[in-house]
Amino acid sequence: xxxxxxxxxxxxxxxxxxxxxxxxxxxxxxxxxxxxxxxxxxxxxxxxxxxxxxxxxxxxxxxxxxxxxxxxxxxxxxxxxxxxxxxxxxxxxxxxxxxxxxxxxxxxxxxxxxxxxxxxxxxxxxxxxxxxxxxxxxxxxxxxxxxxxxxxxxxxxxxxxxxxxxxxxxxxxxxxxxxxxxxxxxxxxxxxxxxxxxxxxxxxxxxxxxxxxxxxxxxxxxxxxxxxxxxxxxxxxxxxxxxxxxxxxxxxxxxxxxxxxxxxxxxxxxxxxxxxxxxxxxxxxxxxxxxxxxxxxxxxxxxxxxxxxxxxxxxxxxxxxxxxxxxxxxxxxxxxxxxxxxxxxxxxxxxxxxxxxxxxxxxxxxxxxxxxxxxxxxxxxxxxxxxxxxxxxxxxxxxxxxx
Amino acid sequence: xxxxxxxxxxxxxxxxxxxxxxxxxxxxxxxxxxxxxxxxxxxxxxxxxxxxxxxxxxxxxxxxxxxxxxxxxxxxxxxxxxxxxxxxxxxxxxxxxxxxxxxxxxxxxxxxxxxxxxxxxxxxxxxxx
Numbered sequence: 146x147x148x149x150x151x152x153x154x155x156x157x158x159x160x161x162x163x164x165x166x167x168x169x170x171x172x173x174x175x176x177x178x179x180x181x182x183x184x185x186x187x188x189x190x191x192x193x194x195x196x197x198x199x200x201x202x203x204x205x206x207x208x209x210x211x212x213x214x215x216x217x218x219x220x221x222x223x224x225x226x227x228x229x230x231x232x233x234x235x236x237x238x239x240x241x242x243x244x245x246x247x248x249x250x251x252x253x254x255x256x257x258x259x260x261x262x263x264x265x266x267x268x269x270x271x272x273x274x275x276x277x278x279x280x281x282x283x284x285x286x287x288x289x290x291x292x293x294x295x296x297x298x299x300x301x302x303x304x305x306x307x308x309x310x311x312x313x314x315x316x317x318x319x320x321x322x323x324x325x326x327x328x329x330x331x332x333x334x335x336x337x338x339x340x341x342x343x344x345x346x347x348x349x350x351x352x353x354x355x356x357x358x359x360x361x362x363x364x365x366x367x368x369x370x371x372x373x374x375x376x377x378x379x380x381x382x383x384x385x386x387x388x389x390x391x392x393x394x395x396x397x398x399x400x401x402x403x404x405x406x407x408x409x410x411x412x413x414x415x416x417x418x419x420x421x422x423x424x425x426x427x428x429x430x431x432x433x434x435x436x437x438x439x440x441x442x443x444x445x446x447x448x449x450x451x452x453x454x455x456x457x458x459x460x461x462x463x464x465x466x467x468x469x470x471x472x473x474x475x476x477x478x479x480x481x482x483x484x485x486x487x488x489x490x491x492x493x494x495x496x497x498x499x500x501x502x503x504x505x506x507x508x509x510x511x512x513x514x515x516x517x518x519x520x521x522x523x524x525x526x527x528x529x530x531x532x533x534x535x536x537x538x539x540x541x542x543x544x545x546x547x548x
Numbered sequence: 549x550x551x552x553x554x555x556x557x558x559x560x561x562x563x564x565x566x567x568x569x570x571x572x573x574x575x576x577x578x579x580x581x582x583x584x585x586x587x588x589x590x591x592x593x594x595x596x597x598x599x600x601x602x603x604x605x606x607x608x609x610x611x612x613x614x615x616x617x618x619x620x621x622x623x624x625x626x627x628x629x630x631x632x633x634x635x636x637x638x639x640x641x642x643x644x645x646x647x648x649x650x651x652x653x654x655x656x657x658x659x660x661x662x663x664x665x666x667x668x669x670x671x672x673x674x675x676x677x
Contacts, residue, residue, distance in 0.1 A: 451582055453606040457550075457558065470582060470606070491579035527564055527610060529586045529602040530579060 196394025205334035218346035228367035237287035273302035298326035300433035301442025329400035352396030421514035563617035574661030
C-alpha cells in the first residue's frame with residue numbers, strides 16, 4: 146500500500162504520541178474509579194481534576210467555571226441545548242441556531258421542537274458568515290439560548306464570534322459556541338467574549354475518540370440528560386472514562402502550546418494548496434470565506450464532475466480526502482452548509498473538503514497539486530457536462546430519483 | 549464498499565466518449581441529483597454494432613455506464629431492451645445498497661436510446677415483441 150497522506154483531519158486524526166503516553170498508566174496501573182475513597186481511586190480523581198484545568202486553560206476558562214466531560218462533542222452539544230432548554234423552560238421556549246451548525250445541533254433543535262420548544266435557524270451569506278442582523282431580529286422575549294459555531298469544519302468559515310457574543314450579551318441571552326472545528330487551530334477564549342457554554346471534541350485536538358467536553362460558566366445551570374450516580378457536578382452521570390479524559394487533557398495542553406505554530410504553518414500550507422489547485426485547474430472555486438477561514442481548511446469545488454469519483458481516484462494515489470457530495474452521505478442529501486451558502490446543488494456535488502493537520506508538509510501539498518489535475522481532466526473527459534453544456538439544461542422529469 | 553469489478557470499470561472505463569455518428573442517444577439522470585448518463589448507440593439491421601457513454605456522477609454511475617456498453621455490444625435491439633438494472637449490478641458483482649437506486653441508471657439510458665432509435669425508424673417498443 147502506498148503511504149497514506151491525510152488531508153481529512155476534520156474526520157479523524159491520529160492520537161498524538163505524547164497524549165498516548167500520558168494515557169497509558171490509566172489503563173492498568175491507575176485503574177481506580179474516581180468516586181472511590183481509596184488511594185487508587187483518588188489517583189484517578191486527581192487526574193481528572195488536572196485534565197479539567199488543562200482543558201479550561203485552552204479556552205481561557207475562569208477557575209470556578211466548569212468543564213464537564215462527555216462521550217464526545219455530539220453529547221456535549223445535546224447536553225448544551227437539551228440540558229439548558231429543559232432547565233430554563235419557564236423563562237421561554239425559543240432557541241436560535243444558524244444554518245451552518247453541525248447536525249448534532251440542528252437535529253437536537255429539531256428534537257426540542259417536538260418537545261414544545263421552537264427554534265430559528267439564522268441564514269448565512271455566500272461565504273457562510275452568519276447574518277448578524279438576522280440574528281438580532283430573531284431574538285424574541287421567549288429566546289433563552291443562542292447557539293452558533295465558532296468555525297465550520299466543512300467549509301472552514303470562521304464566524305465573527307465577538308460580534309455574535311455582543312449581540313447575545315446585550316440581549317442578556319446565554320451563548321453556546323460549538324468550538325469543535327476551531328479549538329487548537331485558532332484562539333478560543335470564553336472569558337474574553339463572555340461565552341456561557343462551549344463544546345470541545347478530544348479527537349480534533351489529537352486526543353482519543355469517545356471523549357468531549359462541555360464548558361459552562363459557573364452560573365449556568367443545566368438539567369442532566371443522563372441521570373445516575375451524579376458524576377461531573379451531577380450534570381453527567383456515569384463512571385468517568387478516566388484514560389480518555391486524561392488523554393483529552395494532555396491533548397488540550399499540547400494544543401495550547403502548539404497553537405501559534407499551527408496557525409502560522411498550517412495557514413501557509415493551506416494557502417499553497419488553494420493557490421496551487423485554483424491556478425492549475427480551470428472552473429475550480431474556493432467554498433467558504435477567502436480570509437476568515439480555519440488555517441487547515443480548503444474546500445474547493447470542481448465544475449462538471451462529482452466528488453466521490455475524485456475522492457476515490459485520490460485514494461488510489463494515497464490521499465485521504467472528503468467530499469461534500471451527496472453521493473457519499475448516508476441520506477443522499479447535499480451538504481446543508483453549501484446549500485445554505487447558495488451553492489447550486491449540481492455544483493455542490495463536485496466539492497472536495499481538504500483539512501490539513503500537524504503531520505502534513507510542503508511535500509504533501511506539492512504532490513497533491515501534481516496528482517489532482519490529471520484526475521480532474523480524466524473525469525471531465527467522461528462527463529457530458531462542460532462549459533458549452535451547462536448543468537441546467539438537462540432536467541429529466543420522468544426520471545425517478547432520491548428527491 | 550465497492551467490488552473489484554466496479555473499481556476496475558471505474559478506473560478503466562470501456563467505450564467511454566462521445567460517438568459522433570451515433571444513430572441514437574439516451575439521456576437519463578439529473579445533475580442536481582449528481583448523476584447524468586448519456587448512452588450512444590450505432591445500429592445495423594436491428595443489431596447494436598457500437599455503443600459508448602458519457603457520465604457525470606459517482607464511481608457507481610461510471611462503472612454501470614461502462615458495464616452496460618460491454619454487455620450490450622452485438623446484441624439485437626430486442627435482447628438489449630431486456631437488460632435490466634439488476635443485470636448491470638450482477639455483472640459488476642453487486643453495488644452498495646444505497647447506490648442500487650440512485651446511480652444504477654445505465655439500463656434506463658440504454659432503453660431510452662433504443663426507444664429513440666425506434667422512434668426515428670417509425671416504430672415503438674411494441675414492435676420489438
